[in-house]
Amino acid sequence: xxxxxxxxxxxxxxxxxxxxxxxxxxxxxxxxxxxxxxxxxxxxxxxxxxxxxxxxxxxxxxxxxxxxxxxxxxxxxxxxxxxxxxxxxxxxxxxxxxxxxxxxxxxxxxxxxxxxxxxxxxxxxxxxxxxxxxxxxxxxxxxxxxxxxxxxxxxxxxxxxxxxxxxxxxxxxxxxxxxxxxxxxxxxxxxxxxxxxxxxxxxxxxxxxxxxxxxxxxxxxxxxxxxxxxxxxxxxxxxxxxxxxxxxxxxxxxxxxxxxxxxxxxxxxxxxxxxxxx
Amino acid sequence: xxxxxxxxxxxxxxxxxxxxxxxxxxxxxxxxxxxxxxxxxxxxxxxxxxxxxxxxxxxxxxxxxxxxxxxxxxxxxxxxxxxxxxxxxxxxxxxxxxxxxxxxxxxxxxxxxxxxxxxxxxxxxxxxxxxxxxxxxxxxxxxxxxxxxxxxxxxxxxxxxxxxxxxxxxxxxxxxxxxxxxxxxxxxxxxxxxxxxxxxxxxxxxxxxxxxxxxxxxxxxxxxxxxxxxxxxxxxxxxxxxxxxxxxxxxxxxxxxxxxxxxxxxxxxxxx
Numbered sequence: 001x002x003x004x005x006x007x008x009x010x011x012x013x014x015x016x017x018x019x020x021x022x023x024x025x026x027x028x029x030x031x032x033x034x035x036x037x038x039x040x041x042x043x044x045x046x047x048x049x050x051x052x053x054x055x056x057x058x059x060x061x062x063x064x065x066x067x068x069x070x071x072x073x074x075x076x077x078x079x080x081x082x083x084x085x086x087x088x089x090x091x092x093x094x095x096x097x098x099x100x101x102x103x104x105x106x107x108x109x110x111x112x113x114x115x116x117x118x119x120x121x122x123x124x125x126x127x128x129x130x131x132x133x134x135x136x137x138x139x140x141x142x143x144x145x146x147x148x149x150x151x152x153x154x155x156x157x158x159x160x161x162x163x164x165x166x167x168x169x170x171x172x173x174x175x176x177x178x179x180x181x182x183x184x185x186x187x188x189x190x191x192x193x194x195x196x197x198x199x200x201x202x203x204x205x206x207x208x209x210x211x212x213x214x215x216x217x218x219x220x221x222x223x224x225x226x227x228x229x230x231x232x233x234x235x236x237x238x239x240x241x242x243x244x245x246x247x248x249x250x251x252x253x254x255x256x257x258x259x260x261x262x263x264x265x266x267x268x269x270x271x272x273x274x275x276x277x278x
Numbered sequence: 279x280x281x282x283x284x285x286x287x288x289x290x291x292x293x294x295x296x297x298x299x300x301x302x303x304x305x306x307x308x309x310x311x312x313x314x315x316x317x318x319x320x321x322x323x324x325x326x327x328x329x330x331x332x333x334x335x336x337x338x339x340x341x342x343x344x345x346x347x348x349x350x351x352x353x354x355x356x357x358x359x360x361x362x363x364x365x366x367x368x369x370x371x372x373x374x375x376x377x378x379x380x381x382x383x384x385x386x387x388x389x390x391x392x393x394x395x396x397x398x399x400x401x402x403x404x405x406x407x408x409x410x411x412x413x414x415x416x417x418x419x420x421x422x423x424x425x426x427x428x429x430x431x432x433x434x435x436x437x438x439x440x441x442x443x444x445x446x447x448x449x450x451x452x453x454x455x456x457x458x459x460x461x462x463x464x465x466x467x468x469x470x471x472x473x474x475x476x477x478x479x480x481x482x483x484x485x486x487x488x489x490x491x492x493x494x495x496x497x498x499x500x501x502x503x504x505x506x507x508x509x510x511x512x513x514x515x516x517x518x519x520x521x522x523x524x525x526x527x528x529x530x531x532x533x534x535x536x537x538x539x540x541x542x543x544x545x546x547x548x549x550x
Contacts, residue, residue: 025366028549045368053366059358061288063295075284076367120363130366 001176003127006150006160008170010265011180012273017163018056020180021132024161025053037128049077052126056133056163058117062106066097066116069105070123077124091119096145110137118149128159135169147173171195171265179272187272195262202241205256206231206248213251220244230256281373282380285364289351289381290388296350299343303389306339310396314404325408326513329424332397333431333509336390337438341466343389344382344439348446349458351378352545361550371546379447379538386439394432401428427512430523437530438506442466444537445501451544468496469503501533 001007011017022028023035026043040047060069070088074080079087092098095115108116114137121129134150135143150173153160164170170177171191178188187194201222207230209217214231218224221233221244235241238258245255293299313331317324352375355361364374405421445465449458468475477483479493505526508518 022549025362027362027365029547045370048366048368051366053363055359055362055366057359058363059360060363061292061360063292072284072288073363073367076281076364076369078280117363124367 001159001161003159004154004157005175006154006162006173008162008164008174008177009180010165010167010170010177010269013165014182015180015273016183017165017180018132019183021130021161021163024130025051049124050127052121052124052129054114054117054121054129054131054134056136057110058113058120060105060113060116060120063104065104066092066101066119069116070120073120074123079124087123087125091122094122094149095119111139111142114138114142114146118146122153126158128161129153130161130163132163133166134162134164135166143169167265167269177265179269181273187268191265194268195265196260201261202235202238202258203261204233204235204241204245204258206233206245207254207256209248209253210251213248213253216251217244217248217253220247234261281367281369282377285369285374285377286379286381286384289378290384293347293381293385296347299347299385299389302339302342302346303392306335306389306393307396309339310335310393311400313397314400317404317408325405328401328404328408329428329512330509332400333428333435333512336393336397336432337435337507339393340386340390340435340439341442344386344442345446345459345462345466347382347385348443349450349455349462351382351447351450353450353455353458356550365550372542375447375542375545376538379444382443382447383440386443387436390432390436390439394429397432398425398428401425423517424512424515427508427518430518431508431512434506434508434523434526437527438503441501441503441530441533441537444534444541448537448541448544451541451548465500466503469501470507472497472500472502472504475500502529505529 009017009020019028023030023042024037026048030042035042037044038047038050061072064072067088070091071084074084074087089098092101095118097112097115097119100112103112105113105116114134118131118134121131131150135146138146147169150160150162154175162170162174174191176188176190177194178185180186204221205227206217209231214224217231217233220240221235224231224233226232233241233244235244238260241258245253245258249255310332313335314324314328316331317327320327352361355364355378361374365371369377401424405424442462442465446458446462449461452458453461475493475497479485479490479497481490485493508522511518
């Protein structure tokens with residue numbers, strides 16, 4: 001994992017995402033092999049000073065309120081006094097819980113638990129934050145807010161390790177991804193590498209094609225597909241797409257879009273795990 | 279040390295929110311508070327009856343609290359998954375386990391103290407009355423002498439419960455909490471009869487070699503809970519020497535340390 005990026009670990013149910021996360025946190029031990037976090041062996045309390053963890057469906061001591069809970073977790077890092085108090089206030093504001101700081105955890109909704117789960121993970125200003133399905137159970141606005149916090153963490157130079165099976169959410173959020181299937185990483189790379197793949201051609205969308213200009217387009221492009229009134233054509237590279245657009249412009253054809261060919265993470269994922277289950 | 283202290287503190291606070299344990303304590307206080315009413319069963323020996331009932335109740339209800347608290351300390355954290363956020367922090371498993379144990383121990387201590395205070399109040403009110411009646415039949419010991427003996431008995435009761443708590447914690451790591459409760463009760467009751475085990479192991483009592491080995495091993499490894507019970511001495515108006523207290527306390531501490539080390543060995547291997 002590169003520093004300062006959002007790394008996503010995706011995989012089907014039972015692929016080993018949570019087990020991987022537990023290994024990295026020292027909650028379970030490897031039956032074989034070794035691993036390191038910040039150069040320290042798995043489970044070492046030394047690197048835990050520098051990490052945060054947002055569990056899926058967080059559970060906390062429910063007799064505490066938000067401030068008491070964060071004070072408890074902060075104290076485990078040796079934090080205290082005015083510094084901890086300031087940190088608690090800023091975190092509760094960050095996750096939108098400041099107005100509800102006096103409410104006991106037992107009265108929290110799933111979304112509130114998720115928010116306080118994020119706040120406790122950031123109490124020590126970690127360099128690396130592990131998150132297991134951080135937006136699970138949140139309403140759309142809550143999910144957007146959490147994604148914003150995740151992006152802000154990256155912008156602040158933190159590294160985020162996201163574990164999720166919500167591919168549509170991961171695609172715009174992650175800088176790089178590993179696809180896990182049956183305990184094995186079957187594909188990994190930056191999002192651009194994965195989604196463009198080896199096929200680096202360009203796709204142009206045209207509108208207003210007559211019979212003659214369509215024939216002209218078919219001769220210039222690798223392939224052409226009709227989608228209602230629009231035609232999508234594939235080109236070997238950007239320059240041949242631009243040339244075609246310029247040629248067709250004289251016939252009144254309008255270029256709607258031109259972009260590099262890009263798969264969706266969902267397509268990459270299905271391909272990586274060997275297709276849809278029968 | 280700070281992590282142990284924080285976890286112990288949280289455990290202590292949480293323990294007082296367990297209605298079941300609070301119910302046992304309330305019931306215990308009611309029984310101890312009304313223990314003088316049982317004295318009519320032994321006319322002429324009311325004071326001894328009062329002491330016997332009161333101290334017996336503290337031991338019995340303390341045993342219930344130690345077992346039911348001990349077997350839930352760690353399993354609750356596992357079931358609710360609160361352990362995940364704790365162990366993801368710079369908290370080692372040994373710190374976590376010790377924090378839970380000491381939080382439980384502080385709870386047991388407070389429970390025993392509350393029961394003890396209740397008993398002392400009853401004793402302070404009723405003892406002079408019973409003592410006056412007994413004085414007519416012969417010499418009696420001072421209240422101070424008796425009070426010191428009672429305090430020693432309550433102190434030993436706490437150490438007995440510390441041993442039992444550590445056994446309950448170990449059992450809860452090895453088994454489900456229900457099985458751990460049964461196991462802890464079993465150890466407690468067998469531990470009360472440790473001397474009987476030695477007798478059973480003796481060939482003079484017709485034990486075959488294998489039974490003899492089994493009973494001998496049990497005698498050696500099980501805690502001898504009867505050493506914590508000094509009621510008989512108190513009832514005979516014997517002075518309870520400080521040396522006895524030191525020895526029994528030292529044995530209890532060693533036993534707790536060994537049991538916790540064992541618990542750690544198993545807990546360290548366990549997936550959470």
